Amino acid sequence: METWDAIRARRNVRSYTDQPVAEEHLTRIAEAGWRSPSASNRQHWDFVIVTDRAQLRELSTVWQGAGHLAGAQAAIVLVVPEPADDRTRVLDQYDLGQATYAMMLAAADLGIGTGHSSIGDQDRARGILGVPGDHVVSLMLGIGYPADRPLRPIKNPTRRPFDEVVHRGRW
Template structure:
């Protein structure tokens, strides 16, 4: 699958099969995040890869819409310095998250981003140091059969190109 196909067909996956993800696939996904571009090559991220079912369940309870973490084969916590200290940190984490999700999709794995609304509880659960910031996790796994998506976005699924893009000026 090329990048254009991955971008065109990628959808959020919130339900997964019980099939485990091979270690080499997990490492490839984490490496994609590690290789992401960052402002001034600061690479402000650290990742916590989580496979333990009980931990995934507990982490899913740290966000209102994070329930999909409980059913994932694994999840990745994106950890950084406090983004309020440097505006580019949030941008950089977004890059790493996107790279990991596209790498997963290429491998036939679905993913979805989760907001962590109880970061202190989640940090304690994962042993993340107090001086680090954590409010986003990604779930990964093989999409459940009812999660199949059309390969082309349905009409009305995305705003038209001409409505989004302006050339030279607004």
């Protein structure tokens, strides 16, 4: 898929087929996050690739919006050290957002769906993944082939009108 098509096709997928995602595709998706920009090239992140069904089911319970992970073929969980201050927290979250989107685009390019989730129960998430207590489990990305329809560029997305969002020169 071309980059522009991947951007237009990417959507949150929360229902997946039973088709496994190849290990090389999971690695490629994680590499997209690894290659994403990071403030001052700090790269505070770590990524945990999860394919174990029991672990995916457990991860689906750490946040009200994470239920889709139970049916995903894999997940990539993004982890950062506990931030020292508010500025570090903001930079880390921005970096994780960029890494997440890079992974979502790489997946869409392969025809693989993704659905993101936050974490509500840090202690449970850390326990499931073996993450040290001085780190924050920040985001999870469910990964799998869409059950409802394949990824294709969306011609008329449900978005605020472009001309209401984009301003030129001034508000």
